[in-house]
Amino acid sequence: MAGLILFLIFIAIGLLAPLITPYDPQYSMQLANFRAKPEWLDASIPPNIYYVEDSGFTTSNSLEEWQITTSGISVNWSSDEGYPGIALVEKGSGQGSIELATINPAGEGSVTLGKTLSYNFNPPHRFSVHIAYLAVVTGDASWQAQVILKQTTGNELLLWSSGTQHGTVDWSIPKPQIDTNDATFRLRLFKDLLADASKLFPVKGDYTLIVKLIATTQSGSVKFYVDDISARIWGESFGYLGTDNYGRDIFTQLVYGSRISILIGVFSAVIAVALGLLVGLTSGYVGGWVDELLMRFNDILLTIPGLPLLIVLTAVMGPSIISVIILIGFLGWMGIARLIRSQVLSLKTKAFVEAARASGGGTWHIIGKHLLPNVITMAYTQLALTVPGAIVTEAALSFLGLGDPFLQTWGKMLHDVQYYGAVSEWWWAIPPGLCIALLSMAFVFIGYAMDDILNPKLRNR
Amino acid sequence: MGYLSFFAKKIVFAVVTILIIMTLNFAIFRLMPGDPIAMLADQIRLKPEQVQRLYELFGLGKPLWEQYVLYMIQTLQGFLGYSYYTQHPVTQDIMIRLPNTLLLVGTSTIISIVIGMVIGIVAAARRGSAIDIGAISFGFLGNSVPTFWLGLLLLLVFGVNLQWFPLRGTTSVPSPTDPIALVLDILWHMTLPTLVLVIIQFGGFALIMRAAMMDVLTEDYITLARAKGIDERTVLYKHALRNAMLPMVTIIALAFGFTLSGALLTETVFSWSGLGRYIWDAIVKQDFPALQGIFFIISVMVVVANLFADLVYGLLDPRVKHD
Secondary structure: HHHHHHHHHHHEEEEEHHOOOOOOEEEEEEOOOOOEOOOOOOOOOOOOOOOOOOOOOHHHHHHHOOOOEEEEEEEEOOOOOOOEEEEOOOEOOOOOEEEEOOOOOOOEEEEEEEEEEEOOOOOOOEEEEEEEEEEEEEEEEEEEEEEEEEEEOEEEEEEEOHHHEEEOOEEEEOOEEEOOOHHHHHHHEEEEEEEHHHHHHOOOOEEEEEEEEEEEEEEEEEEEEEEEEEEEOOOOOOOOOOOOOOOOOOHHHHHHHHHHHHHHHHHHHHHHHHHHHHHHHHHHOOOOHHHHHHHHHHHHHHOOOOOOOOHHHHHHHHHHHHHHHHHHHOOOOOOHHHHHHHHHHHOOOOOHHHHHHHHOOOHHHHHHHHHHHHHHHHOOOOHHHHHHHHHHHHHHHHHHHHOOOOOHHHHHHHHHHHHHHOOOOOOHHHHHHHHHHHHHHHHHHHHHHHHHHHHHHHHHO | OOOOHHHHHHHHHEEEHHHHHHHHHHHHHHHHOHHHHHHHHHHOOHHHHHHHHHHHHOOOOOOHHHHHHHHHHHHHOOOOOOOOOOOOEEEEEEHHHHHHHHHHHHHHHHHHHHHHHHHHHHHHHOOOOHHHHHHHHHHHHHOOOHHHHHHHHHHHHHHHOOOOOOOOOOOOOOOOHHHHHHHHHHHHHHHHHHHHHHHHHHHHHHHHHOOOOOOOOHOOOHHHHHHHHOOOHHHHHHHHHHOOHHHHHHHHHHHHHHHHHHHHHHHHOOOOOHHHHHHHHHOOOOOOOOOOHHHHHHHHHHHHHHHHHHHHHHHHHHHHHHO
């Protein structure tokens, strides 16, 4: 019963995976900083924090969240312009942006857009700001745009400056990116390659993100549009089980892993049992040299160590999930064939087989119609008992780096733990193996329960 | 059928198995993507005349049967090709690492057998007791729990958190020069990997020992011994145990392959510099000759272990004569 319940739980998790978690186990990357910890672990670890609520400036209300100080420059929401994005790199939010326009044909103007965040966590490791801008200059005018972080102490850190520009600039984003993961950025800002965002947010308190424009006009105008302003403190904590080295959600991988493991286990076991039935029935009933040949072949395959052979074959054939399933199946039928054969040998002497033969039944007729129904219950038991081996074997192959590169299985997760030296991150290292063990044990329990029910003779052993 | 024909049959079987393994390896070698020699030449930047020599060595371009014969002869001479990665002959690479693996496998197997047999006997003697149920549970566990995960778990608890044992390696770096200190250092490094293999293995041994004991306990001579009034202790340890230990000989040999596979995975976790670590690197580097070489040598070892077990069993159990 325990086995069945466990199995049903895993089936449910596998089937309902898209409802349980919104992310993709393989392709949802950068959900938080790399190797983020679980959210429940410690409340002082920063989660993902986004500075700006409506970063796309999609409606005229978008400006409300900003504190604006301006002199000589008008600030309006514009529906005409909008960051279109960069082909193949990123998508823009499209129409809707802030328009900063000089009012006087000659003179100086400056404007700051500020957004304050009260930061209440330990220092983060990664901070990035995205901003897109467009400058339209007519006549003789110059402008300079800046992104500044004002710290609790009042200290203003210049994250980016466009430098004084005299001409029109099409939609652009700062280069180098404003991202503490960018080495050029770190070097310029901190003069230290090893520093990170903890230097930007060293203590708890209010931090203000400022977008500043200074424009000087002799005889002309500057229209400056900004769009897609987003600032992100990358979460050092995320979800139930944190993230992996690509910022993918570990919990999502765990949930989807149940799907893949059940599929691999059951399909390989079906192949193994089918082959076992075929060989066992043929060998047992036909007997003679066929039996001798099949059983010697069986012995040889039993002797050859399975995992090393699987490693060589998967490495050569290329690690795809299909070939792994087939290989595990083809290397797992030997024990089953022996069991079925011994069962057939005892059935062969029974009267009903004799009778079938006497009334002219052919070999395949007797095997299919008379023997198969009598060993099929045993086959079901073996099916359940073969699954754990298949699941653990696939996990071992994946662990060694021979997993399907397009699937994040439990074994692959443990491979990543080993590969990236993340043993101490127990929320990452423990769950996949626990799931493998629990799912395998579920099948073992089911198998033994079936054996008990189907072979009542053995019950008192 | 006498001893002689029993032994002859077993030896023939072992030889045939090894030949089939070699043939399989040859077939895989042919299946490999791309031209293996071009690949090797590419990896280690051979001169054209060296490439030419390799082509002659492997007999590529000759008819398939000739290549096959050449392959068999070379393999029998102990030549398994060159590793793409280390650029040494694979045989040499394996022989350097094999002792470390065997040390781990040997130690853990001996410990597992002792623990497994003791627990199996006690479990058979006291069926339904806590020890019995514990033995059965551990037997299941060995099949369900991934070896490498258990390794990660022990590493996490005893290496990372408690810091009782080192996180990686076979010896400290630099390794101690004093021989006694060196032995202690190696023992210290191999404790966790050995523990992993023991936990995975001993349950299985216990289950088999338990089954064997229970088989023997239903035999007539045990009933007779009990009827004679011999106390249960003597019946168990003097009469039953000796015969129950017979099948263990075969089981230990059969388990050898399983343990080796487990050791390969465990070594990887603990960066133990044996064959497991070599496999991990070979997979990363797509080093097919190394993988094939490991497969071949491990297979031969397993076949030989099985043969040895069969022969020992034949000597111990005179009944095989009448099989």
